[in-house]
Amino acid sequence: MENNLPVNVREYQELAKKALPKMAYDYINGGAEDEHTLRENIAAYGRIILRPRVLVDVSKIDMSTTLLGYNMPSPIIVAPTGGHKLAHPEGEKATARAAASCNAIMVLSSGSSYKIEDVASSCNAIRFYQLYVYKWREVSERLVRRAESCGFKALVLTVDTPMLGRREADIRNKMVFPPSANLEELKKINVDTTGGSQLEGFARATLDPSLSWKAVEAGVAGVIVSNHGARQLDYAPATIAALEEVVKAVAGAVPVLVDGGIRRGTDVFKALALGARAVMVGRPVFFGLAARGEAGARHVIEMLNGELEVAMALCGCRSVGEITRSHVMTEGDRIRSLL
Ligand SMILES: Cc1cc2nc3c(=O)[nH]c(=O)nc-3n(C[C@H](O)[C@H](O)[C@H](O)COP(=O)(O)O)c2cc1C
Numbered sequence: 001m002e003n004n005l006p007v008n009v010r011e012y013q014e015l016a017k018k019a020l021p022k023m024a025y026d027y028i029n030g031g032a033e034d035e036h037t038l039r040e041n042i043a044a045y046g047r048i049i050l051r052p053r054v055l056v057d058v059s060k061i062d063m064s065t066t067l068l069g070y071n072m073p074s075p076i077i078v079a080p081t082g083g084h085k086l087a088h089p090e091g092e093k094a095t096a097r098a099a100a101s102c103n104a105i106m107v108l109s110s111g112s113s114y115k116i117e118d119v120a121s122s123c124n125a126i127r128f129y130q131l132y133v134y135k136w137r138e139v140s141e142r143l144v145r146r147a148e149s150c151g152f153k154a155l156v157l158t159v160d161t162p163m164l165g166r167r168e169a170d171i172r173n174k175m176v177f178p179p180s181a182n183l184e185e186l187k188k189i190n191v192d193t194t195g196g197s198q199l200e201g202f203a204r205a206t207l208d209p210s211l212s213w214k215a216v217e218a219g220v221a222g223v224i225v226s227n228h229g230a231r232q233l234d235y236a237p238a239t240i241a242a243l244e245e246v247v248k249a250v251a252g253a254v255p256v257l258v259d260g261g262i263r264r265g266t267d268v269f270k271a272l273a274l275g276a277r278a279v280m281v282g283r284p285v286f287f288g289l290a291a292r293g294e295a296g297a298r299h300v301i302e303m304l305n306g307e308l309e310v311a312m313a314l315c316g317c318r319s320v321g322e323i324t325r326s327h328v329m330t331e332g333d334r335i336r337s338l339l
């Protein structure tokens with residue numbers, strides 16, 4: 001295998017499927033209910049066409065950008081995904097090392113299999129911490145304090161999960177989530193598993209469904225256009241289809257990021273052209289981790305970076321700042337051009 005490495009994310013997905021027990025693969029790959037949004041997250045990228053420019057000197061391509069004052073060699077961030085031990089015994093420690101070796105920011109999930117402290121000490125890197133708000137605010141507060149003292153630089157507040165979406169594969173498989181090392185104090189919570197998925201029962205017992213817009217009063221330094229990888233509300237729009245509207249509404253006040261369905265460097269390019277400052281990728285890194293551990297997760301990030309570089313060169317863009325709205329044609333553009 002090592003002589004014959006996958007050449008794209010889809011091939012990593014196939015390897016991950018072979019490597020993992022069905023329950024783990026279904027959990028990682030699955031979406032909510034009919035998985036309409038899951039398919040759309042990817043398909044909507046396929047409906048956006050690139051408009052290349054030629055005869056531009058692209059002998060130097062600079063993919064670097066900044067976010068919240070941090071320099072990034074490329075606009076690709078590792079999205080928060082829980083339970084990396086499902087994919088590999090080294091779990092988030094391996095993912096963190098992979099991200100660090102690419103100088104990519106990793107957002108550590110509240111549902112990580114390894115403790116915040118273990119991930120922090122596994123390697124040096126800029127990292128953000130993803131926070132769920134629990135019914136007991138002091139539980140969330142303690143997580144924030146721990147992340148802060150471990151040097152995490154920003155909080156990514158997940159607000160789309162007042163309860164877990166219906167992931168039918170998990171219900172069928174009676175999904176058991178690896179105990180989150182960070183939530184020891186919630187271990188004694190009574191979890192009703194009659195619904196099938198233990199994770200769903202845990203989320204229902206612990207997440208605060210009363211979270212409201214008042215949370216915004218604290219201020220935000222960025223917005224992420226996300227549908228949780230299509231795992232929450234099925235028939236919610238594909239994120240790339242919603243991006244431009246959000247970018248317009250935010251009007252430059254804070255950077256806008258997007259995740260969901262990014263499987264190619266061309267997808268990253270399209271997201272940037274439609275106004276995203278950076279993108280986050282979830283499943284691709286998880287698939288890499290499942291297939292080849294740290295090396296696989298790193299290779300996925302490297303491949304996406306490599307694909308983005310080629311896309312930029314072939315579109316005549318020497319820096320991310322040169323990627324503009326005029327480099328893409330959306331379905332809306334095509335319809336408007338016919339009117
Ligand atoms: C297996 C899995 C676990 C996830 N766990 C979390 C989580 O713990 N916290 C969170 O905010 N989002 C979580 N997400 C959502 C991701 O942060 C991200 O929105 C999504 O993976 C992006 O879509 P993609 O997988 O198509 O790249 C998870 C997604 C997946 C696929």
Ligand SMILES: CCCCCCC(=O)C(=O)O
Pocket residue numbers: 081082110111132199202203206207228231
């Ligand atoms: C307390 C709930 C942790 C859930 C973490 C996983 C998650 O968000 C997912 O989409 O799955």
